[in-house]
Amino acid sequence: xxxxxxxxxxxxxxxxxxxxxxxxxxxxxxxxxxxxxxxxxxxxxxxxxxxxxxxxxxxxxxxxxxxxxxxxxxxxxxxxxxxxxxxxxxxxxxxxxxxxxxxxxxxxxxxxxxxxxxxxxxxxxxxxxxxxxxxxxxxxxxxxxxxxxxxxxxxxxxxxxxxxxxxxxxxxxxxxxxxxxxxxxxxxxxxxxxxxxxxxxxxxxxxxxxxxxxxxxxxxxxxxxxxxxxxxxxxxxxxxxxxxxxxxxxxxxxxxxxxxxxxxxxxxxxxxxxxxxxxxxxxxxxxxxxxxxxxxxxxxxxxxxxxxxxxxxxxxxxxxxxxxxxxxxxxxxxxxxx
Amino acid sequence: xxxxxxxxxxxxxxxxxxxxxxxxxxxxxxxxxxxxxxxxxxxxxxxxxxxxxxxxxxxxxxxxxxxxxxxxxxxxxxxxxxxxxxxxxxxxxxxxxxxxxxxxxxxxxxxxxxxxxxxxxxxxxxxxxxxxxxxxxxxxxxxxxxxxxxxxxxxxxxxxxxxxxxxxxxxxxxxxxxxxxxxxxxxxxxxxxxxxxxxxxxxxxxxxxxxxxxxxxxxxxxxxxxxxxxxxxxxxxxxxxxxxxxxxxxxxxxxxxxxxxxxxxxxxxxxxxx
Numbered sequence: 001x002x003x004x005x006x007x008x009x010x011x012x013x014x015x016x017x018x019x020x021x022x023x024x025x026x027x028x029x030x031x032x033x034x035x036x037x038x039x040x041x042x043x044x045x046x047x048x049x050x051x052x053x054x055x056x057x058x059x060x061x062x063x064x065x066x067x068x069x070x071x072x073x074x075x076x077x078x079x080x081x082x083x084x085x086x087x088x089x090x091x092x093x094x095x096x097x098x099x100x101x102x103x104x105x106x107x108x109x110x111x112x113x114x115x116x117x118x119x120x121x122x123x124x125x126x127x128x129x130x131x132x133x134x135x136x137x138x139x140x141x142x143x144x145x146x147x148x149x150x151x152x153x154x155x156x157x158x159x160x161x162x163x164x165x166x167x168x169x170x171x172x173x174x175x176x177x178x179x180x181x182x183x184x185x186x187x188x189x190x191x192x193x194x195x196x197x198x199x200x201x202x203x204x205x206x207x208x209x210x211x212x213x214x215x216x217x218x219x220x221x222x223x224x225x226x227x228x229x230x231x232x233x234x235x236x237x238x239x240x241x242x243x244x245x246x247x248x249x250x251x252x253x254x255x256x257x258x259x260x261x262x263x264x265x266x267x268x269x270x271x272x273x274x275x276x277x278x279x280x281x282x283x284x285x286x287x288x289x290x291x292x293x294x295x296x297x298x299x300x301x302x303x304x305x306x307x308x309x310x311x312x313x314x315x316x317x318x319x320x321x322x323x324x325x326x327x328x329x330x331x332x333x334x335x336x337x338x
Numbered sequence: 339x340x341x342x343x344x345x346x347x348x349x350x351x352x353x354x355x356x357x358x359x360x361x362x363x364x365x366x367x368x369x370x371x372x373x374x375x376x377x378x379x380x381x382x383x384x385x386x387x388x389x390x391x392x393x394x395x396x397x398x399x400x401x402x403x404x405x406x407x408x409x410x411x412x413x414x415x416x417x418x419x420x421x422x423x424x425x426x427x428x429x430x431x432x433x434x435x436x437x438x439x440x441x442x443x444x445x446x447x448x449x450x451x452x453x454x455x456x457x458x459x460x461x462x463x464x465x466x467x468x469x470x471x472x473x474x475x476x477x478x479x480x481x482x483x484x485x486x487x488x489x490x491x492x493x494x495x496x497x498x499x500x501x502x503x504x505x506x507x508x509x510x511x512x513x514x515x516x517x518x519x520x521x522x523x524x525x526x527x528x529x530x531x532x533x534x535x536x537x538x539x540x541x542x543x544x545x546x547x548x549x550x551x552x553x554x555x556x557x558x559x560x561x562x563x564x565x566x567x568x569x570x571x572x573x574x575x576x577x578x579x580x581x582x583x584x585x586x587x588x589x590x591x592x593x594x595x596x597x598x599x600x601x602x603x604x605x606x607x608x609x610x611x612x
Contacts, residue, residue: 220439
């Protein structure tokens, strides 16, 4: 896209998100008109309306936006730093590591009794950091430093291992826990309420703010270590800080929604196509694109087979897979032509 | 304060593999210095240690009398720019954006470009003959243009020293000359000290004020092109028997033809292999 048109992308997203918000808040078993929705949002709804719109749908929509933003930003940083356009938090084993901690918590405390919603993101952060460190250490060769290829291979292997363990644990559980965790593992915005919004919000806000402040560093790290050293970036320290941010964002999201993996891959990719690779614009656009994608996916997930629902992660994958096939075909065409 | 780059007994290694052992050398300021040597002789490694991309195990590197590893990395980036071999920019990055990254060491906080930054960026773009291409994506440029964008980025760093690792690799002959003539201009007009690794001996001789020949992590010979580009040095450095003549245009020594010293040995190897 032409450089001067790039800022319109941001404006377009800021129009599309409220539009998706209204469609989503209106979608569901009970159908309200737009005027009713506005009335309820203004605080003039009756008891039932308030419960459906303000207690069920609103927090779920906000969570979808936050989760989308979190996974998208996490993917954006990891893609930039590893210089691998196909990387995402799932690939570094972050989602799996975070997931197993959440799973252990559920097993030990029971599925529904989530008392400490606010502590859960910290717990999953520990899990994510441990697996992340193991994968990073396994991928570091003494002479050559960290190899992107080994990072991906080790990540996929460890992730598969953890997922297998998780599935085994889930099989041993009773039916209600089993059903809940199976859904969570596929990525679903479960049990959405305001508490979860409040638990996730600070992580995302701090993450975005930090990343926008660091956008210049991110720009330069994208060009590789040698160029970054030459321009005076303290490469190792900066990478650790940014990767930690990526891990924290993904871990917090996993605690709330399970692993919704395609967003971290798709949103940054799409955003780069739209606004280029300058991170000052890319970071906000990426967060909004991710949020919008998950919001759309979640709206589809909870309406398409009413009154039951499909896990959001599966809808995201259904949208994401064709997109990537399309991308690969386009790449192939480009190489054939040139 | 002593101007210039000087190394004192430096040792550089990748893990256990020692590439450079006990190297002490001075690089003259305000001149173009070219480094030549066979593959794996440590010439790129040497450049990387000067640009502190690779740490040294022992010894000291001084820039204008200051030890570079004691300087904050941003301060060093204001004095010394380094372009690695075949650098790659992300897709869609425009010429102006890439060149403006050269201002990074000077920026604070959010890093908005000041008026001064913008002036220097447009000067660097003009000096490298890229005017009119500011909004082009670097990925759409020719190889020679792209290399000039990287040089413009280094220029925007406003350093007295620019290190380049094989700036002409993968370029056609005309583009190779174009890049080297640009660097020569920068040296003559702006007084930049240029230190570069070059693969092509004749180009290295043609554009250098000072030459350094490396072999196995050691300096075999350093001096004027006349002192380095001769039969004896090339024999020791590359194990070749070179025919040296004088370039009618530049009056510099060039290698017209060469053959392997141990040709017979190679032949017998082939026979054995077959």
